[in-house]
Amino acid sequence: MSDEELISIWMRPERTERSGPGRRPGFSREQITRTAVRIADADCLDAVTMRRIGGELGTGAMSLYRYVPRRDDLFDLMYDMVLSEIELPEKPSGDWRADLSLVAHGSRAVGLRHPWLTVLASRRPTLGPNVLHVNEFALGALEGMGLDIDEMAGFVGMVNDYVDGATRREIGWLEEARRTGMDPERWKRDYAGPYVRQILDSGAYPLFGRTVRESKAVHLPADEAFQIGLDRVLAGIGAQIPDIKRG
Amino acid sequence: MSDEELISIWMRPERTERSGPGRRPGFSREQITRTAVRIADADCLDAVTMRRIGGELGTGAMSLYRYVPRRDDLFDLMYDMVLSEIELPEKPSGDWRADLSLVAHGSRAVGLRHPWLTVLASRRPTLGPNVLHVNEFALGALEGMGLDIDEMAGFVGMVNDYVDGATRREIGWLEEARRTGMDPERWKRDYAGPYVRQILDSGAYPLFGRTVRESKAVHLPADEAFQIGLDRVLAGIGAQIPDIKRG
DNA sequence: ACTCATTCGAGTACGATGTACGCAAGTGGG
C-alpha cells in the first residue's frame, strides 16, 4: 500500500475468491466495516481507531491494512454501508411526492441511527454503490414529468439538502452532549442553558428570542417537525413543476 | 483549565483590560483565531495544530491554552470569525428575496473562501455572535409578512440548507484533491475519472449517467449554477407565502 | 510428496497530535 496506489476505494475490489497460493484471508472488508460502524454508533467517530477495530476483531491494527488501504477509505465504506439500510422499492411508484418522501424519511432514519453520518458527509464526497442507488431512485421519482436532468437533480438536491440540514439540527446538541461525556440533561442545564439565557436577556436578538419562546415546533415530536419541514420543501418543488403531471 | 471548567466558549470572556498584578498578556484570542484561520485557508483544517499556530506566532503550543481552553473551542471561534465577513445592512430592506439572497451569497462566498467551514458546520452547532447576527438578519427579512416564527425559521432553514449543500458540492472534489496533495487536473484524470467512467460504462445508473452527460449546469460558471438553484429555493418559498406582501 | 512463490497476521517503530503539569519570569498594589 505504500507506492502509488492512490485509487478510489470503489475501484479496488477486495481480493477474494482467489484460487492461487498463499494464506486464506481471515477477515473481510465487510466485516471490518461493520465493526467500525458498530464502534461509531456506540461511542463516536473518533473512537473508530485502527487499534480499536483490531481489538474488537481479536487482532492487531496493522492486520486491517490488508483489507483497507487507508482509514479514510474505511470511512467511505462505512458511509456507503449504512446507506444500504434505506429500503426502497425496485422502481419509483409514479407518485413523486411519495417516492421522495420515502428517500427523505429513509435518509433521516439512517442519520439518526448513525449520528456520525452527517460528519462524514461533509468531509469528502463518495460515490459508493448505495449512494448511487439511492440517488438513482430519487432521480427516477422525477422522471417523465417534462423536467430536464438539471431540474431533476436540482429538486433532488433540495430535498437532500433539507434532510441533511434537518437531521444535523436534530442531532446537533444531543451529540455534542454525548461527545463531552455529559448526560443531555446536565448538559442542557449547565452548558447551553445559561448561555441561551444570556442571549435572551441581552435583548440583542429579538427574533432568535422568539424562536426560543414562541416556537411550537420545538415542543413538537421530532418526527412531526421533520414532516412539516419536508412538506414545505415538497410544496416548494410542486409549485415549480409544470402542470402536465402535477400530482 | 483542568477542572470543571466545561463552559461554552462564548461565556468565557477573554481576561483582558485587567488592572491587577501579573504579567501582561502577549497574545490575544482574536490574534490566535486569525492565525488559525489563515493556516486552515492555506493548507487545511487538519493543519491547524496547536504547535503550528504557536510556531507561526513565535511561541510554543502550550502558551495558547492561556487564551483558548480547548482546541474545539478554537474551531468555534474560527467559525464565528469568518462569518463576520458577511456584509449586511443594518436592517432588512423589506424585499425578502433580495435580503435572503444577500445572506445566501454572503454565506457561499465565505464557504468558498474558507473551504473548511462546511466541515466545522457539521461537527457541532455553535451560537457565536456573528452566527446570531446573520440569523437575526435572515429572520428579519421575513418579518411582518403574516408568518409565524416557525414558518420564518423553516424558510430561513431551507435557504441555509441549500447554501450549505450547494457550497459543499461546489467545494467537494476540489478540496479532496487538495487534501491528497494532487493537483486537481491529475486528480480528476487519475483518481475520479476512471471510476466515473466505470460507473457510466456499467449502465447500472442511467440517470446518474444523464447528470454527467446531459447536464448543462455542470458546464455553467459556478456562480450561475448557484444562482439558478437559489432561485429555485426562493421560488418554492414564494409560492407558500400568503399573498399579503408577496414581492 | 516436495518445493516455492505468494499471501496473510502481527509485532515493532516513528513521527505527530492534544494537553496536563510545573516552574521561571514578569508586574502592579500594598
Next chain:
DNA sequence: CCCACTTGCGTACATCGTACTCGAATGAGT
C-alpha cells in the same frame, strides 16, 4: 520593596495512523 498573581513555555505522556518487516500458512507445479 515585597509579594500575590499572571503569563510564557518546556517537559512528559498517552494515543493516533501507518511504514516496514518477517514468520506462518497455503496451493500449484513438479
